[in-house]
Amino acid sequence: MQTFMLILLILLLALQLGILFVLSSFAITLFFGSPWVPTHPMRARKMLAFAGLQPGETVLDLGSGDGAIMFCAVEEFRAFHAIGYEINPVLIAMAKIRARLRKVSDQVTTVKGNIFTNKFPHADVVTTFLIPSTMKKLRPRLAAMPPETRIISRGFKITGVTPTKQQEGPDEWLYLYKPDDLK
Numbered sequence: 217m218q219t220f221m222l223i224l225l226i227l228l229l230a231l232q233l234g235i236l237f238v239l240s241s242f243a244i245t246l247f248f249g250s251p252w253v254p255t256h257p258m259r260a261r262k263m264l265a266f267a268g269l270q271p272g273e274t275v276l277d278l279g280s281g282d283g284a285i286m287f288c289a290v291e292e293f294r295a296f297h298a299i300g301y302e303i304n305p306v307l308i309a310m311a312k313i314r315a316r317l318r319k320v321s322d323q324v325t326t327v328k329g330n331i332f333t334n335k336f337p338h339a340d341v342v343t344t345f346l347i348p349s350t351m352k353k354l355r356p357r358l359a360a361m362p363p364e365t366r367i368i369s370r371g372f373k374i375t376g377v378t379p380t381k382q383q384e385g386p387d388e389w390l391y392l393y394k395p396d397d398l399k
């Protein structure tokens with residue numbers, strides 16, 4: 217009986233620690249950038265079409281969540297490679313599992329990293345779905361990208377910058393910037 221109680225106690229403790237880990241993984245993004253709100257595949261499609269993503273191009277999703285935009289890029293637009301930077305370990309694990317299940321692990325890479333400090337690889341299209349304060353902080357890093365990079369912000373305009381192209385409503389707000397717009 218005592219052994220049973222001990223095992224039960226250990227299991228309960230492990231469960232509590234697991235819940236604490238998951239909750240803190242999501243809470244941490246409130247301090248480091250933007251909270252997780254996934255993009256529906258239909259909206260990811262609109263976003264990538266707005267960017268004019270071509271087969272063979274590379275996409276970089278800054279704050280890639282569970283990988284929705286990356287999967288759409290390689291599966292529907294035949295992007296060569298989609299790379300995501302994500303800070304939340306739970307979402308990174310989800311994105312990696314989803315990539316395996318969809319058999320696109322060789323084309324979709326999720327990197328554990330902070331978008332404010334990690335070095336970015338070259339990309340033709342950079343996608344973001346981040347709150348305005350995060351975009352403001354990210355602006356110098358986006359401005360330093362190669363001039364031909366197409367940067368798409370979903371939902372939020374970068375304060376004080378005129379986008380190269382925009383779509384405001386009826387159901388989607390999309391902004392396309394070139395690095396030179398952000399200098």
Ligand SMILES: C[S@@+](CC[C@H](N)C(=O)[O-])C[C@H]1O[C@@H](n2cnc3c(N)ncnc32)[C@H](O)[C@@H]1O
Binds near residue numbers: 277
């Ligand atoms: C609104 S969600 C967008 C997720 C995904 N791009 C999509 O559209 O489905 C923002 C994501 O950015 C991540 N994030 C926030 N701050 C970050 C940081 N400093 N570095 C890396 N990722 C970050 C969050 O964990 C979250 O998954």
